[in-house]
Amino acid sequence: MASETICKGKNSWPELVGETGNLAAAAIENENPLVNAVIVLEGTHVTEDFRCDRVRVWVNTDGIVTEVPVIG
Numbered sequence: 001m002a003s004e005t006i007c008k009g010k011n012s013w014p015e016l017v018g019e020t021g022n023l024a025a026a027a028i029e030n031e032n033p034l035v036n037a038v039i040v041l042e043g044t045h046v047t048e049d050f051r052c053d054r055v056r057v058w059v060n061t062d063g064i065v066t067e068v069p070v071i072g
Contacts, residue, residue: 007071009032009035010032011071012068013027013028013031013055013069017067020065021063021065025039028069032055035052035055037069040059042061
């Protein structure tokens with residue numbers, strides 16, 4: 001994965017799938033202070049640019065994380 005070679009700090013949070021988006025975002029920013037966690041509702045259109053300072057936290061309508069949050 002490209003983020004493993006160019007981005008610093010932890011870059012993937014599989015343990016957060018099934019948690020609430022708010023808890024996941026806080027955990028991500030705590031574990032890697034170089035990133036901003038952004039909660040995004042499933043189905044939302046987003047840019048496809050890669051950024052080492054961003055982690056998208058994809059949640060369903062109940063606010064539960066549905067995909068592994070990764071840097072990008």
